Amino acid sequence: MDIQLKRGLLDVCVLAAIKNEDSYGYKIIKDMKPYIELSESTLYTILKRLETAGMLTVKTAEHNGRLRKYYHITAAGLRRIEDFKEDWTEIEAIYRFVTKEDKGNE
Known part of the structure; x- marks a missing residue:
């Protein structure tokens, strides 16, 4: 898969994982696991990129005697996320165009 496309998809997946409630690294990975495998190093790179882009904020709070970063x-x-949903319609149309001759050869 094209690296830029995959990067964009992973960014949206991480945003979707924290859309309904603030979360932290381990929980984000756990929540995404049924859909996509993501390493900690990849996740933290994405989280930093999203924070820099203003798409999430970070707060630190103590949990069981340790500091934990929560993402909002x-x-x-x-x-x-909404832009991605709109773009997905176009991606589906492109997919149908690319695979149309597959259906014609059956």
Whole structure:
């Protein structure tokens, strides 16, 4: 898969994982696991990129005597998810175009 396309898809997946509630790294990976495998190093690179882009904010809170970073989606992050949904319609149309001759040869 094209690396830029995959990068964009993973960004949206991480945003979707925190869309309904703030979350932390391990939980994000766990929530995404049924759909996609993601390493910790990849996740934290994505989270940093999304934070820099203003799509999420980070707060640190103590949990069981340790500091844990919690991630919160921003309005820009929610817009990115909505943009992805709109883009997906175009991606599906492109897929149908690319595979149309497969159906004609049956």
